[in-house]
Amino acid sequence: MRNVLLAVDGSRPSEEAAKFLARLPHFDPVELTLVSVVHRRFVHASYSTNELVEKAYEQDCLTTQASLQRIAGIFDGANVHVKTELIEGAVGESIVQKAKDIKADLVVVGATGHSQISRMLLGSTSDFVATHAPCSVLVVRSQMLPQKSAPLKVCLGYEGTGPCQAALEELMESPWRGQTELNVVLVANCLNEMYADSKCVQYYKDELSHAKEQLEEVSDHVTTHFLEDVHYGEGITRFVESHDINLVVLGETPRSQFSRFLLGSTSQYVLRHVPCSVWITRNRMIEGLKRSETTSAVQRQ
Known part of the structure; x- marks a missing residue:
């Protein structure tokens, strides 16, 4: 920034x-x-x-x-x-x-x-x-x-995917120590009894632990949350409303050439439903796409 x-x-x-x-x-x-x-x-x-x-x-x-x-x-x-x-x-x-x-x-x-x-x-x-x-x-x-004397409550929607990791890394470009509470929220949708005891639950929790380790380099107050919901956007929205979150951070993937973007279904849903501010991160994904397109162009020559 x-x-x-x-x-x-x-x-x-x-x-x-x-x-x-x-x-x-x-x-x-x-x-x-x-x-x-x-x-x-x-x-x-x-x-x-x-x-x-x-x-x-x-x-x-x-x-x-x-x-x-x-x-x-x-x-x-x-x-x-x-x-x-x-x-x-x-x-x-x-x-x-x-x-x-x-x-x-x-x-x-x-x-x-x-x-x-x-x-x-x-x-x-x-x-x-x-x-x-x-x-x-x-x-x-x-x-x-938030009021001046109140802590800033931030929620990072995280899945361990490329855009989510890019959002985490963009968040790490700022020092969040002091009066800031970072919440890393992973919503597992369609997680039913069939998967309840499977390795996928442990995989999700390992991803959250990894995210927490990274964010603790820039914050002294990081909390992880593992949620189950049929809809990812609804899960994030309910968490935001129940925890009085001030800022949601989401990773966004470019949908076409890096010069033009369309909101994905999740980021669009969250942006239009949560009552707080929303930070849609794109920079690291854009840079990755630029490098990919440059490499492809060189290979075609």
Whole structure:
């Protein structure tokens, strides 16, 4: 997490997203780009109307610049170098393109919605960015953020697969000691009596132990949880709700070329159902895919 893009729009959710980002620990200095997107309205009307529209646009720019400076102040005194930028265009597409341009490691956006229905719908911007960003994405929900004096409760969905291990390794790039509780959750779906005494249960528990050993290098509070549920996403959601989790971390696999991504069924389900913030990790999987495609290209030559 060295090169971060934070998209803000002057709303309370985006300001809460900035405060949450400021709380996340990091080893190295962070290059933070604060971005706001403004629209230039086009109308087919008289010159006087167009002049009013242009003045409204200029006022929007001034208001947005002031908002960017206010958000930048949240990071005063932190080991963060902040740049602000005002860009014009469609919001979701502009954020994704900016992430590509600056080669961001992480894109942070605020999500709207407090009820179960609105959580499932998300916001058009956060949904688009989570689906299309060419890097890891953190979608912040303000209603489940911890108080300053309370510990940060993090849940890592883990199966021992490539994307889950990549998510764990991305999590290890930050120091989580102090007031942070890391929970590693493995959900075994379709685990019935036929498998209850088999080696697969021990395999799951061994994977959890291995994950805990790795995370203890960066955290002094790691707890593992082995759950059984018919649906992986539902199991994670129920755990989050019953343990008051603030942040869920999930590994995501690129579904096509590394320049474009689609959310998998699990990450999409969790993102739209949990009441807390969600961090979808992609960077290590993307790098692996890039190396694979490069190797294949060389072999074809």
